[in-house]
Amino acid sequence: MTVTVSATLAVNEALNEKRRQGVRVLPLGFGEAGLPVHPVMRDRLSAGNGANAYGPVAGSAALREAAAGYWGRRGLPTEPDMVIAGPGSKPLLYSLLLEIGGDTAIAAPSWVSYAAQSRLVGQRPIMVPTATGQGGVPQPDLLHAAVTDAREQGRTVNAVVVTVPDNPTGTVADVETVRRLAEVARELDLLIISDEIYRDLVHVDAQGTERTVVHSPAEYAPERTVISTGLSKNLALGGWRIGVLRLPDSEIGHRLRGGLLGVASEIWSSPAAPVQEAASYAFTEPTELVDHVDRSRRLHGIVARAVADVFTRAGATVANPCAA
Numbered sequence: 593m594t595v596t597v598s599a600t601l602a603v604n605e606a607l608n609e610k611r612r613q614g615v616r617v618l619p620l621g622f623g624e625a626g627l628p629v630h631p632v633m634r635d636r637l638s639a640g641n642g643a644n645a646y647g648p649v650a651g652s653a654a655l656r657e658a659a660a661g662y663w664g665r666r667g668l669p670t671e672p673d674m675v676i677a678g679p680g681s682k683p684l685l686y687s688l689l690l691e692i693g694g695d696t697a698i699a700a701p702s703w704v705s706y707a708a709q710s711r712l713v714g715q716r717p718i719m720v721p722t723a724t725g726q727g728g729v730p731q732p733d734l735l736h737a738a739v740t741d742a743r744e745q746g747r748t749v750n751a752v753v754v755t756v757p758d759n760p761t762g763t764v765a766d767v768e769t770v771r772r773l774a775e776v777a778r779e780l781d782l783l784i785i786s787d788e789i790y791r792d793l794v795h796v797d798a799q800g801t802e803r804t805v806v807h808s809p810a811e812y813a814p815e816r817t818v819i820s821t822g823l824s825k826n827l828a829l830g831g832w833r834i835g836v837l838r839l840p841d842s843e844i845g846h847r848l849r850g851g852l853l854g855v856a857s858e859i860w861s862s863p864a865a866p867v868q869e870a871a872s873y874a875f876t877e878p879t880e881l882v883d884h885v886d887r888s889r890r891l892h893g894i895v896a897r898a899v900a901d902v903f904t905r906a907g908a909t910v911a912n913p914c915a916a
């Protein structure tokens with residue numbers, strides 16, 4: 593199969609070429625903020641640079657414990673054993689699709705890589721539209737119809753991918769949509785893959801108030817929801833390549849864990865050790881990093897609202913961006 597370079601990475605390279613030519617560009621293609629690395633993270637990475645052993649396939653105990661604490665503080669108690677770390681959430685998502693098998697339902701529009709990865713593992717993605725303002729979550733009734741229809745045609749459909757908060761729309765599906773999605777997934781026995789990499793980048797409005805509450809499908813279908821996240825967006829560390837999965841503490845989750853570790857062990861062996869040391873610190877959410885993320889989401893909010901205004905003035909219909 594011929595796989596072309598991911599549209600988001602391709603646009604990044606095209607923009608870099610324009611910059612080299614001295615052209616001023618406003619990058620709107622890739623989820624990369626261009627913000628500097630927080631000094632404390634630089635120090636932690638340097639301090640870890642003597643760590644040269646491969647380490648456990650699932651990631652270090654310190655990192656898995658810290659990530660479990662991160663989710664615990666968001667109302668999702670987590671066993672460190674049900675956390676798997678990898679070199680970015682993107683390869684973790686790919687391994688999941690590979691491991692789950694069958695076809696996958698994906699929101700339209702959504703981040704370009706879900707459908708591309710699904711094709712890469714030999715699936716035929718089932719694209720299901722989202723409602724305006726409910727980005728990242730396929731409309732539950734349409735999901736029900738699309739999966740039922742595909743199954744009637746003899747296809748196997750095993751999972752649905754959701755993004756909360758959403759990229760590319762910058763919206764956050766409300767609690768009713770997430771709850772209904774969870775119900776449909778349970779009814780149809782679908783695994784939910786919830787990409788929550790933008791969770792901490794909920795915008796703060798001009799008055800400094802945060803109005804949007806993020807609900808994870810793991811609150812409503814805990815037995816069948818896998819969450820992915822990482823440090824690429826909230827701490828702008830995409831180039832460090834570190835991500836984590838939270839598997840459900842259920843029969844499904846334990847089965848997946850074994851399969852995923854097998855895939856991980858044959859592809860990346862273990863995440864980069866010095867990066868894991870720095871990430872372990874970040875996931876404990878020390879005050880200086882929480883302040884850094886706070887300032888960053890304030891900035892994201894200002895920029896996203898300004899860009900949405902430009903499009904609205906040009907006559908486009910744009911749902912209010914409130915995160916990511």
Ligand SMILES: Cc1ncc(COP(=O)(O)O)c(C=O)c1O
Nearest residue numbers: 623680681682703759822824835
């Ligand atoms: C929705 C979404 N999920 C995942 C990723 C990839 O994140 P990572 O750097 O953890 O592989 C991106 C980055 O562009 C993204 O926009």
